[in-house]
Amino acid sequence: MLPAISLKVENAVLLWFWHNDYVVLPAIGQCTFSCLETLFVGSKAMVTISLAELPGNTGHLVLATGGLDNKIHLYCGERTGKFIHACELKGHTDWIRSLDFSLPISINGETDSLLLVSSSQDKGIRIWKMARYSHNKIEDVGLASYIKGPVFVAGSSAFQISLESLLIGHEDWVYSVEWEPPSSVDGISCHQPQSILSASMDKTMMIWQPEKTTGIWMNVVTVGELSHCALGFYGGHWSPQADSILAHGYGGSFHLWKNIGVDFDNWQPQKVPSGHFAAVTDISWARSGDYLLSVSHDQTSRIFAPWLNEPGSQNGNTWHEIARPQVHGHDINCVTIIQGKGNHRFVSGADEKVARVFEAPLSFLKTLNIARSETSNFPEDLQVDVQILGANMSALASYEAPDRNSNEVVDTLETIPDAVPVVLTEPPIEEQLAWHTLWPESYKLYGHGNELFSLCCDHEGKLVASSCKAQSASVAEIWLWQVSSWKTVGRLQSHSLTVTQMEFSYDDKFLLAVSRDRQFSIFSVTQTGTDDISYQLLTRKEAHKRIVWTCSWNPFGHEFVTGSRDKTVKIWAIEKGSSIKQLMTLPPFDSSVTALSWTGLHRQSNKGFLAVGMENGFIELWSLSIQRNEDSNVTLPSAALAMRFDPIMCHVSAVNRLAWRNTEKSEDSRSIQLASCGADHSVRVFEVNLV
Numbered sequence: 001m002l003p004a005i006s007l008k009v010e011n012a013v014l015l016w017f018w019h020n021d022y023v024v025l026p027a028i029g030q031c032t033f034s035c036l037e038t039l040f041v042g043s044k045a046m047v048t049i050s051l052a053e054l055p056g057n058t059g060h061l062v063l064a065t066g067g068l069d070n071k072i073h074l075y076c077g078e079r080t081g082k083f084i085h086a087c088e089l090k091g092h093t094d095w096i097r098s099l100d101f102s103l104p105i106s107i108n109g110e111t112d113s114l115l116l117v118s119s120s121q122d123k124g125i126r127i128w129k130m131a132r133y134s135h136n137k138i139e140d141v142g143l144a145s146y147i148k149g150p151v152f153v154a155g156s157s158a159f160q161i162s163l164e165s166l167l168i169g170h171e172d173w174v175y176s177v178e179w180e181p182p183s184s185v186d187g188i189s190c191h192q193p194q195s196i197l198s199a200s201m202d203k204t205m206m207i208w209q210p211e212k213t214t215g216i217w218m219n220v221v222t223v224g225e226l227s228h229c230a231l232g233f234y235g236g237h238w239s240p241q242a243d244s245i246l247a248h249g250y251g252g253s254f255h256l257w258k259n260i261g262v263d264f265d266n267w268q269p270q271k272v273p274s275g276h277f278a279a280v281t282d283i284s285w286a287r288s289g290d291y292l293l294s295v296s297h298d299q300t301s302r303i304f305a306p307w308l309n310e311p312g313s314q315n316g317n318t319w320h321e322i323a324r325p326q327v328h329g330h331d332i333n334c335v336t337i338i339q340g341k342g343n344h345r346f347v348s349g350a351d352e353k354v355a356r357v358f359e360a361p362l363s364f365l366k367t368l369n370i371a372r373s374e375t376s377n378f379p380e381d382l383q384v385d386v387q388i389l390g391a392n393m394s395a396l397a398s399y400e401a402p403d404r405n406s407n408e409v410v411d412t413l414e415t416i417p418d419a420v421p422v423v424l425t426e427p428p429i430e431e432q433l434a435w436h437t438l439w440p441e442s443y444k445l446y447g448h449g450n451e452l453f454s455l456c457c458d459h460e461g462k463l464v465a466s467s468c469k470a471q472s473a474s475v476a477e478i479w480l481w482q483v484s485s486w487k488t489v490g491r492l493q494s495h496s497l498t499v500t501q502m503e504f505s506y507d508d509k510f511l512l513a514v515s516r517d518r519q520f521s522i523f524s525v526t527q528t529g530t531d532d533i534s535y536q537l538l539t540r541k542e543a544h545k546r547i548v549w550t551c552s553w554n555p556f557g558h559e560f561v562t563g564s565r566d567k568t569v570k571i572w573a574i575e576k577g578s579s580i581k582q583l584m585t586l587p588p589f590d591s592s593v594t595a596l597s598w599t600g601l602h603r604q605s606n607k608g609f610l611a612v613g614m615e616n617g618f619i620e621l622w623s624l625s626i627q628r629n630e631d632s633n634v635t636l637p638s639a640a641l642a643m644r645f646d647p648i649m650c651h652v653s654a655v656n657r658l659a660w661r662n663t664e665k666s667e668d669s670r671s672i673q674l675a676s677c678g679a680d681h682s683v684r685v686f687e688v689n690l691v
Contacts, residue, residue: 049066074088113132115128131159255429302321305368337457355445364439503553652678
């Protein structure tokens, strides 16, 4: 490791020197950083840099920078000396995107040359060679030598730079190039193979190596994404053993290939972690608790589930993204899964005035069955009812291949495959998720005047409530939709600003809504006939001093909680006669309360846990106990802090939603699971062990 590092800051490059004393860093020891040099590069920003030590024990460093002026600038200096501009390399015709130095090349036991690889938006890759003059004849540096390439002097040595090779193969911007990592030969010396990894916006990565007989650099391996969902690769990286290569694409998606060949190269795609790349706004558990559905401002909905008995897994129960049912053109704000019997369905709301209903295809049901390791217990009656195999999505953009003669074979990487629903027998990779796991959209629900903000479903799967962003009472009304027909059966008016969250009581008799107008409302909802719904506003009460963000019902009764920006959580109860009583207020929290979820532990004693999520990302668990007398009035409410989650496990930004897993657990169960999502782009599932 070199004793210097480089950092880019706006239109300047800063060099820092690494001392082996003073500050203690984990696994490094005592060290500190001091600024070695600041290089001003003018009005054209530099977007990539690479640092190396010049060969020949000169004690000098060379810094390569590239950016928006289409040139590679070389700076030379000592570890403690001033860096000077040595020369510039011209050849690329567009922005320089990546630079990487190789280790010094040894010839006949002497290291006298160094290779630099560069990539650009001109779709080309260039390999530059820095060769040291023999016998240090600096006086011979003249016009003739500059014809071969620029020359610069470092101390008592001179180096000439020449273009070693020009690599053409990518059909779009080449975002990164990287030499294969060196391998240790005898534990002391290192050998670096002549191999380069490149990643491009044409959705491919290539490995380049010189041909053994001619020395001409050739593309020996090409891997990539076939679907047109991907927008290309923004970078590629070798594994330390060079047996795997990793690319990252739009939205932070990972793409991994591993060489599993023995006698010949055989690069195969591998499973990698996946997740959202924008704020996760809402989550909802399946009615059976088999999977967790999340939606995000990255305009996707994703399904996460544990894959039981996964091959190669140590504990046989790891979580994976198993489907991406919705890929939208708007930021998705809310979601609810339809409860009750029948096929899996959910409703999502985005930054549009329409709520959309999606239904699980047969391919997903079979995949879920395999994930649960229940291959012999697939519900045949459900299979008969579900006639849809999968969903397809039209291409938003087409890739046009260059003109070819009719007798030439079209490159398979330029062929966009059909989106075919597939039954997955193992956790899917990114290409499968983005292209083969869509759910069909069955209904659109029109009616709201602004963007959707909140959704909820009753526990029998008969009603869905929706709300939108609002600044007036007429727009802030709550719409009720009948699941059997998807017709509007009610428009509930109470609030004057956006209804931020809604939730049905566990017996579906009441609908609780909280709003930005600092109030909560409770409606009684009754199904009087097959298609008839009656509803009535029972109460509207100003509960907090600031916006009320969240609410949750007690699973064992008609008690509920509200949480607000005023950093408080209040517990309420519906008394006999439909009157509302405030039971207690929890001690003030350190930050705004943005998410609440109440789960029951013991029905007879009416005890449970309340999960509290805050704007600072922290999560707390409170133990609640509600006791009622013979008149069904609350007598002795009690609350105690049970646990503060370790900050390392918590979110680093606001918690947007909390949800306890729906499982058929007995009251003597010793563990429960809590899911959370936040503005930090993450979805987390916590295992809470009951002591």
